[in-house]
Amino acid sequence: MATFEEQTECVVEALFSDLLGEDECCCRCLETDSGEPVQSAGDPSTPFDPVVIASRLRQMGDQCNLEFERVSSEAVAEVLAGKMEKFGAAVETLSRSWCDQNPELGYERAFLCVSVKLLMHVVKKVPAMVQPIQLIKVINGNPQVRRHIEASGGWENLGC
Numbered sequence: 001m002a003t004f005e006e007q008t009e010c011v012v013e014a015l016f017s018d019l020l021g022e023d024e025c026c027c028r029c030l031e032t033d034s035g036e037p038v039q040s041a042g043d044p045s046t047p048f049d050p051v052v053i054a055s056r057l058r059q060m061g062d063q064c065n066l067e068f069e070r071v072s073s074e075a076v077a078e079v080l081a082g083k084m085e086k087f088g089a090a091v092e093t094l095s096r097s098w099c100d101q102n103p104e105l106g107y108e109r110a111f112l113c114v115s116v117k118l119l120m121h122v123v124k125k126v127p128a129m130v131q132p133i134q135l136i137k138v139i140n141g142n143p144q145v146r147r148h149i150e151a152s153g154g155w156e157n158l159g160c
Contacts, residue, residue, distance in 0.1 A: 007154070012135045014053070015057055015132075057112065061117040068080060073093045076094060087135075088138045091111065116135075
């Protein structure tokens with residue numbers, strides 16, 4: 001079975017392929033050494049499909065109605081200017097703020113929605129500055145979000 005980090009990488013790569021309009025994702029489905037699709041930990045009949053999961057993440061990002069230019073945060077301003085080293089701090093600031101405004105979301109869901117929406121926004125403005133590793137690090141580096149995803153049965157069971 002692929003690790004959480006490997007699955008996150010494939011999901012984010014699929015999301016980038018979708019955002020950049022690429023036809024084929026290089027990570028369509030993780031496979032084991034035997035060539036069989038990786039199965040989810042929670043339900044052995046559910047294969048891990050990063051393209052489907054990326055589509056769910058994009059739908060979650062579409063739910064975020066924040067206007068990034070109106071947020072008074074140095075980290076957000078720097079990310080909007082293409083300084084992606086502040087991406088993690090910007091996501092944290094925005095997701096806490098959005099969660100405070102919409103407590104029914106929960107922090108973890110707000111974090112995923114905001115991180116994807118901010119990524120989508122920056123990809124439109126300065127696509128050359130955005131790399132998949134930025135979102136991969138933000139998700140893998142947040143233990144609370146990771147626990148939430150794993151508690152839901154893994155990426156493949158993350159609902160919209």
